Amino acid sequence: MVKYLIKRVLWMIPMLIGISLISFFVMHLAPGDITNNEASFNPKSSEESRQKLREMYNLDKPVIVQYGLWLKRMGTLDFGNSFATHQKPVFWEKTDEDGNITKGMIQQALPITLMINILGLIITLVLAIPLGIIAAQKYGQWQDKSVTIFNFVGFSIPSFWLSLLLMYWLGVVNNWFPISGLHSINYESMDTWAKVKDTFSHLFMPVIIPSVTGLASITLFVKNGMLDVLFQDYITTARSKGLTEHKVVYTHALRNALLPLITIIGLSIPGLIGGSVIAETIFAIPGMGKLFYDAVLMRDFPVIMGILTIGSALTLIGNLLADVAYAWADPRVRRGVARG
Amino acid sequence: MTSSLLKLNPFSQTHFCKLIFSLAFASLVACGNNNTNNTANIDYSKNYPPEDGGTMVDAITGEPSSLIYMVAGESASAAIASNIFNKLLKYDKNLDLIGELAESWQISPDQKTITFKLKSNLKWADNKPLTSADVLFTWRAVIDEKTASPYASDFQLVKKAEAPDANTFKVTYDQAYAPALDSWAGLQILPEHLLKGQNLHTTAFARKPIGSHYYKLDTWNNGENLKLSRNPNSVLGPAKIDKLVTRIIPDNSAQFLELMADNIDSMGLDPIKFSRIVPSRPELEKKLALYKELGNSYTYLGFNLKRKPFDDIRVRLAINYAIDKQEIIDGVYLGLGINISSPYKPGTRWSNPSLQPYGYDVGKAKALLKEAGFIDTDGDGIVELNGKPFAFEILTNQNKEREKSAVLIQRRLRAVGIDVKIRAIEWASFISRFIKTGDFNAVILGWGLGLDPDQFSIWHSSQQKPGQFNFIGYNNQEVDKLLEQGRTELDPDKRMKIYHEFARVLLADSPVVYLSAGYGLSAIHKRIKGIDNPAPPAGVSYNSYDWYIPEPLRRNEISAN
Numbered sequence: 008m009v010k011y012l013i014k015r016v017l018w019m020i021p022m023l024i025g026i027s028l029i030s031f032f033v034m035h036l037a038p039g040d041i042t043n044n045e046a047s048f049n050p051k052s053s054e055e056s057r058q059k060l061r062e063m064y065n066l067d068k069p070v071i072v073q074y075g076l077w078l079k080r081m082g083t084l085d086f087g088n089s090f091a092t093h094q095k096p097v098f099w100e101k102t103d104e105d106g107n108i109t110k111g112m113i114q115q116a117l118p119i120t121l122m123i124n125i126l127g128l129i130i131t132l133v134l135a136i137p138l139g140i141i142a143a144q145k146y147g148q149w150q151d152k153s154v155t156i157f158n159f160v161g162f163s164i165p166s167f168w169l170s171l172l173l174m175y176w177l178g179v180v181n182n183w184f185p186i187s188g189l190h191s192i193n194y195e196s197m198d199t200w201a202k203v204k205d206t207f208s209h210l211f212m213p214v215i216i217p218s219v220t221g222l223a224s225i226t227l228f229v230k231n232g233m234l235d236v237l238f239q240d241y242i243t244t245a246r247s248k249g250l251t252e253h254k255v256v257y258t259h260a261l262r263n264a265l266l267p268l269i270t271i272i273g274l275s276i277p278g279l280i281g282g283s284v285i286a287e288t289i290f291a292i293p294g295m296g297k298l299f300y301d302a303v304l305m306r307d308f309p310v311i312m313g314i315l316t317i318g319s320a321l322t323l324i325g326n327l328l329a330d331v332a333y334a335w336a337d338p339r340v341r342r343g344v345a346r347g
Numbered sequence: 348m349t350s351s352l353l354k355l356n357p358f359s360q361t362h363f364c365k366l367i368f369s370l371a372f373a374s375l376v377a378c379g380n381n382n383t384n385n386t387a388n389i390d391y392s393k394n395y396p397p398e399d400g401g402t403m404v405d406a407i408t409g410e411p412s413s414l415i416y417m418v419a420g421e422s423a424s425a426a427i428a429s430n431i432f433n434k435l436l437k438y439d440k441n442l443d444l445i446g447e448l449a450e451s452w453q454i455s456p457d458q459k460t461i462t463f464k465l466k467s468n469l470k471w472a473d474n475k476p477l478t479s480a481d482v483l484f485t486w487r488a489v490i491d492e493k494t495a496s497p498y499a500s501d502f503q504l505v506k507k508a509e510a511p512d513a514n515t516f517k518v519t520y521d522q523a524y525a526p527a528l529d530s531w532a533g534l535q536i537l538p539e540h541l542l543k544g545q546n547l548h549t550t551a552f553a554r555k556p557i558g559s560h561y562y563k564l565d566t567w568n569n570g571e572n573l574k575l576s577r578n579p580n581s582v583l584g585p586a587k588i589d590k591l592v593t594r595i596i597p598d599n600s601a602q603f604l605e606l607m608a609d610n611i612d613s614m615g616l617d618p619i620k621f622s623r624i625v626p627s628r629p630e631l632e633k634k635l636a637l638y639k640e641l642g643n644s645y646t647y648l649g650f651n652l653k654r655k656p657f658d659d660i661r662v663r664l665a666i667n668y669a670i671d672k673q674e675i676i677d678g679v680y681l682g683l684g685i686n687i688s689s690p691y692k693p694g695t696r697w698s699n700p701s702l703q704p705y706g707y708d709v710g711k712a713k714a715l716l717k718e719a720g721f722i723d724t725d726g727d728g729i730v731e732l733n734g735k736p737f738a739f740e741i742l743t744n745q746n747k748e749r750e751k752s753a754v755l756i757q758r759r760l761r762a763v764g765i766d767v768k769i770r771a772i773e774w775a776s777f778i779s780r781f782i783k784t785g786d787f788n789a790v791i792l793g794w795g796l797g798l799d800p801d802q803f804s805i806w807h808s809s810q811q812k813p814g815q816f817n818f819i820g821y822n823n824q825e826v827d828k829l830l831e832q833g834r835t836e837l838d839p840d841k842r843m844k845i846y847h848e849f850a851r852v853l854l855a856d857s858p859v860v861y862l863s864a865g866y867g868l869s870a871i872h873k874r875i876k877g878i879d880n881p882a883p884p885a886g887v888s889y890n891s892y893d894w895y896i897p898e899p900l901r902r903n904e905i906s907a908n
Contacts, residue, residue, distance in 0.1 A: 039775030046421035048778060050804045051797060052497030054814035059495035063548075093413035094549045107551035115569050171600055179608045186608055187601040189571055192404065192592050291596045293410075293570020301409075306775055 012331070019323045024078075026319040031074045031312060040066050040306045041090040064090055077312060086113075086316075087309040091302070097313040112298060113313055119189065120282040120294035123210060127218040128275070135222050136265075139229025140256065143237060143264075154230075158223040166220050167285050173212055174289075185209050187291035213290045217283065228271060232264035266337055273329020277322035391634050391873035391900060401896030402590040403875060405613045406602045410570060410595050413553035416535050417489050417496040427573055427593060431558035432535035433582055435463055435482065435516070436528060438798060440883040440890070442695065444528055448477070448536060448559075448582060449516075458523035458837050463516045463531075470580040471538050472563045477582065479510035484539035486518075494547050501530035523835045525842060529799035561586040561892045571595060587877070587895040607631065609902070612872040618681040621868040635870045639683065640882040642867040643692045644795040646749065648741070648756065648860040651787055652820040656719065656732065663857045664705075665715035669763045670756055671707040676863045679751045684863035689850030690794065690802060693864065694884070696839070697800040699847040702854055704861065712763045723764055730764035738766035739788035742781055744774045749791045752862055756791075783813045785820070791862070800846045803830045806853070821858045874900035 041064065042057040061067050065076060080087055086098035089112055096111040103109070142154040178186035185191065191205050236242065237260055245255045282296030295314065302310035334340045411424035414431065437447040446452070449463040469477035486508050489496045504527075507519040520527065536559070542552055556564055559582050562575035575591040594611060596602045603620060605611045616625070621639070625631045648670070650657035657663060676684040685693055688702035721730035721737055729736045741756065743749040750771050757767040772781070781787045794805065804810050807830050810817040829849040836842045869887065871878060877894040878887060 037776060039779035043775040043778040043783075044421070045774055046419075047497060049420070049497065050794065050802070050816050051501070052420065053500040054812065056495045056497045056499060057814060059492060063495060088549075091412055092410075093419070093553045103549070103551060105551065107555075109551065109554070110569065171604070174601065174604050179604055182608070186604050186610065187596055187598075188594065190568070192572055192574070192594070194568075195566070288597045289601055291571075291594070291598065291601055293595070297597070304773070304775065 008334075012327075015327050015330075019320070019327075022323060023316070023319060027078070027081075027312065027316055028074065030315045030319075031077065032070060034308060034311055034315075035070045035073075037303075037306070040064075040308075042066075044091075044305055073308075077309075081316070086111075086313040089302075089307050089310050091305040091307040091310070097309045098317075112310060113295070113317065116282075116293055116295045116298045117280060119292060120296070121279060123214055123282065123292070123294065124279040126210065126214045127221075128272075128279070130214065130218040131222055131225055132268075134219070135225035136229050138222065139226045140233055140261070142226065142230040143233030144256065146234060151230075154226065158226050161220040162223040164220055166216055166283075167289055169220065170212065170216050170286065170289050173216065177212065184211055187289070189292055213286055213292060217286060225268070225271070228267055229264065232267055233260060236260045236264045262336075266333065269332045269336055270329050273325050273332055276325030276328065277318055280318060280321055389900065395876060395897035395899070397587060397877065397893075397895045398897060399585070399587050399895070400589045400898065401901045402592060403588050403613075403894070403896065404592045404594060404611045404902075406594045406596040406605065406611045408595075408597050408599070408602075411573075414556045414564065415537065415547055415550075415553045417485075417498055417537075418494060418547050418553070420497050427564075427575070428535060428556070428558075429560075430562040430575055430591060431556055431560050431564060432537070433558070433560050434532055434534055434536060435465075436532040438532060438885055438889075440879075440885045442798060442884045444532060447532075448482070452528075454837065459521070460517060460519045461527060461531075463518075465514045465516065466582065467514060469559065469582045471540075471559050472557050472578045472580050473541075474580060475538070475540055476513075477536070477538070477559050478513040479516040480513070481536055481539045482516045483508055483510040484543065485534060485537045488537065488542070488547060489534060498533070501526060502534070523837055525834050525837050526799040526801045529797060533797070562591055565590075583892070586892040588892075606635070606870060606872075609634070609872070612875055614870055616868040616870055618679075618683045618868065621683065621870075622681045625870060634873050636873050636878070636880070638869050638871060638878070638880060638882060638887045639866045640886045641685065641692055641694065642795075642865060643798065644793055645687055645690060645864040646752065646791065646793040646862040648862060649790050649792060649819045650858065651785065651789065652822070652858055653785065654788060656721075656737070657788070659719050660856065661715045661719040662721075663860075665712045665719070665763065666760065666765070667705045667712075667857050667860045668708045668715065669712035669765070670759050670860060670862075672704065672862060673707070674759075675752045675755050678755060679748050680863060680865055683866045683868060685866075687861045687864045688854055690796070690805075690853065690861070691800065691846070691850065692796075696843050697846050699850045701847075702850060705854075705857075709763060716763060716765075721764070728761075728764060729766045736766060737764065738768070740768045740770055741789045741791060742770050742772060742777065742787050743791040744777050745771050749793075753791055782818050785813070785818065800842070801830070801834055802849075803834060806830060819858060823852065823856060823858075825852055826856075 040061065042060050047057055065073055068076075077087070086096070088094040088096055092112065095109055096114075098113045099111040100108050100114055101111070138154050138158075142151040145151050174186050177184045185208055189206070189209055191197075191209075194202065194205055197205060233256075237256075242255060242260055245259050246252075250259075280295055281299070282292070282294035284296035284300040286292070287294045287297040298310065299314050301307070302314070407423050407426060409421070409423045411419060411427055412421060413419040414424060414428045416424050416428045416432070419428075433448050435447060435449045436444050436452075439445045446466070448465055448469065450466045452461055452463045454461055463479075463482075465479055465482070471477050486502055486505065488494055489502050490499050490505075504520055504524055505518045506521050509517045511517060518527075538557055541557055542550065545552065547553070554567055558578070559580065561578060561581045561583065563578040564573065565576045566572075566574040568574075572592055572594045575593075577586055577589055579585070594605075596605060596611075599617075602611065602614050606614045616637075621637060625635060625637060648666075650663060652658055672686045676682060676686060686704045687693060687698075688704040689697075689699050691698040716730055716737075720732050723730045724734075725731070727736075729738065731737065741753050743753055750769065753769040753771075757769060760767050782790070796802070804816045806817060806821055806823075806826055808817070808822045808824075808827050811820055826849060829845055829852070833842060833845045833849065836845060867886070871887075874896050875894050876897060877890070879890065880887070883889060
């Protein structure tokens with residue numbers, strides 16, 4: 008097992024380099040650079056200043072040279088500074104000679120996105136697993152049908168539309184929840200409990216809406232997994248041994264039905280760091296989705312590469328974790344891995 | 348191992364129900380957490396005498412990259428930095444230049460030297476004195492190669508700048524430069540004692556600025572908001588409103604919802620919200636006041652004058668007559684725009700009152716096309732020249748109003764036999780792939796202009812290199828001469844005549860079709876008092892520092908922060 012893990016981890020390094028090379032070149036396929044943003048299309052601004060800026064950021068050099076410079080910097084795990092936001096560090100904070108700390112862009116956006124996505128994933132699982140089980144147990148009956156309808160309605164509704172409607176109803180008509188943003192404007196002066204409540208109320212809509220509308224796929228997985236398992240022989244054996252239905256379903260059937268879910272969760276780890284740019288824009292949440300989208304529009308190459316690199320590293324790690332978790336959970340796979 | 352974990356059965360039905368209930372309960376806990384503004388009964392139109400205090404909240408769609416405007420350049424940076432820094436001069440309510448940091452100024456008889464006399468006892472927000480040394484430092488910074496400021500060109504024309512004493516700042520140009528005073532009304536003066544030796548692209552000052560104007564920056568919550576509070580050392584005296592909070596809300600609909608819920612006090616509106624939505628809701632009319640002011644910008648259809656047939660003036664005039672501009676103003680801007688005949692704001696001295704915009708005349712358009720040799724030989728409704736049908740693509744950026752205008756233009760041109768396709772492209776690709784390379788036929792774009800009438804960079808024949816703004820390729824010696832004269836003529840009346848003539852030649856030549864000059868539309872909460880309505884030439888916010896919020900109308904401010 009350990010040999011297998013070491014092999015996988017070592018393979019990640021050339022894979023990451025390959026991914027970053029391809030990403031870098033694809034990124035440069037789009038025409039334009041940081042000097043072509045709307046602010047620079049001002050009749051009072053000069054082309055010379057834009058040219059000087061290009062030289063300052065090495066944008067006039069050939070793409071392969073720029074990639075080499077980026078790779079060299081990455082060797083020391085220095086993700087560089089953003090072009091578009093006054094040289095803010097891309098990843099982690101940097102301290103200058105005077106002791107001023109400037110926070111990194113990913114350092115600020117990632118915790119927010121992680122919090123929203125992890126909460127959302129928990130809520131999705133907490134809702135989808137019981138719904139899937141109910142649908143499987145009462146297959147073909149009204150409970151199954153209503154779960155299916157509920158899921159498909161949620162899946163088909165455009166979440167930005169639903170978000171705006173709920174923002175209007177919950178925030179404008181009834182002053183129950185804040186409409187947008189992450190914190191109230193007087194957040195700094197609140198006591199701890201008030202801060203927790205404030206964050207919770209701001210996150211309510213951005214977390215609930217995507218998780219409820221995204222229930223469909225996980226519910227279907229659980230339901231199909233359960234259906235597969237419930238018709239197996241060992242379940243019939245368990246029932247004929249006289250075990251209660253509750254014990255049959257929850258102690259014996261469920262753990263086998265949930266195996267594919269482990270893979271799903273492992274594969275969704277890279278998704279945890281990607282925020283939905285639409286939801287983040289509507290709710291004014293400064294997360295990773297908006298960071299990436301803005302960076303692409305502004306051609307902020309260091310930020311784009313930083314996010315792509317972290318995303319690819321997490322994808323590789325997530326895949327590895329999913330495989331390991333599956334091996335740990337399923338003895339059949341474990342034996343196969345140990346042999347090979 | 349797995350069995351013991353799953354023995355917990357969190358997913359049994361009873362547990363499931365308990366979980367649903369606890370989620371619902373938790374959400375209720377979060378409810379009612381907002382400032383309960385019981386604003387339903389307050390009469391916001393009541394008048395109150397001026398008083399100090401209160402917080403005004405507004406919103407921007409993007410975060411400023413830095414608060415040093417000469418480096419940042421984007422509108423978000425300008426919006427915040429303009430509350431923090433002063434310039435030597437400013438424009439008053441009638442758009443005449445008056446002193447801000449300068450008490451007075453003198454132009455030498457040869458018109459090449461301007462001597463500014465600064466007000467005395469000026470202080471920065473950190474109590475250090477503000478002197479001409481700071482102005483000299485700022486000038487050096489803006490022309491410095493390392494700063495690479497986009498706005499350096501005006502200041503690079505200064506041959507010599509001196510600060511002979513703490514209250515005097517003297518600049519000498521190579522030749523008389525008429526836009527000079529306007530440029531000094533735009534340069535935000537930075538403190539030398541805090542920025543000397545610093546790289547303006549990396550200095551921490553950009554996020555923690557110290558200025559001299561009405562407000563200073565208290566907090567910058569990344570991605571969320573910026574909070575300003577009154578600067579006690581303000582060189583122009585104290586503002587009335589105590590705090591300004593700017594929230595970063597990227598989505599337009601979210602901003603409007605916040606405006607409706609009373610969480611922000613002002614917002615820029617589009618024509619639909621201005622004419623249809625707000626007037627149709629009595630609860631909004633009760634608390635929001637609408638303002639409209641003519642901006643200093645216009646939209647146009649520009650031709651690539653280096654390509655046939657746009658080099659033929661008859662073709663350009665034909666297209667001009669074929670487009671119904673009033674239809675575009677009424678359809679796209681709901682009537683909130685003006686049909687212009689010169690590239691200047693109507694009503695200002697630079698706008699030539701004797702010029703009439705081209706009207707909508709299909710007959711004239713068809714006749715001109717025929718004269719230029721375009722005839723429909725095969726009866727398919729599209730005219731041809733030498734067998735080639737007259738078809739081209741109009742490019743524009745992803746701006747809903749420009750796209751809609753393009754659709755109306757397409758239909759009107761089809762009626763005279765021209766086949767037009769429309770393509771909307773993402774901005775950076777648009778500029779770098781099409782504009783910079785000159786690879787386009789026609790574009791719909793706009794110009795947002797400053798208050799000085801000089802338009803050298805847009806129309807002069809020397810400004811056609813890739814990346815410069817005469818990308819349509821306009822080449823007119825008469826216009827070149829007028830533009831050069833306008834730059835060196837300091838007498839306002841003589842200057843006015845030059846630009847009137849410039850506008851006349853431009854209209855006759857029609858290198859672009861002026862589509863409309865739009866109104867700036869905004870809604871400001873009625874709790875903000877002291878706003879002039881209708882807006883003077885300088886716009887509604889010229890006196891924003893005298894606006895006040897009477898105590899009974901203020902938001903529930905739980906704490907002073």
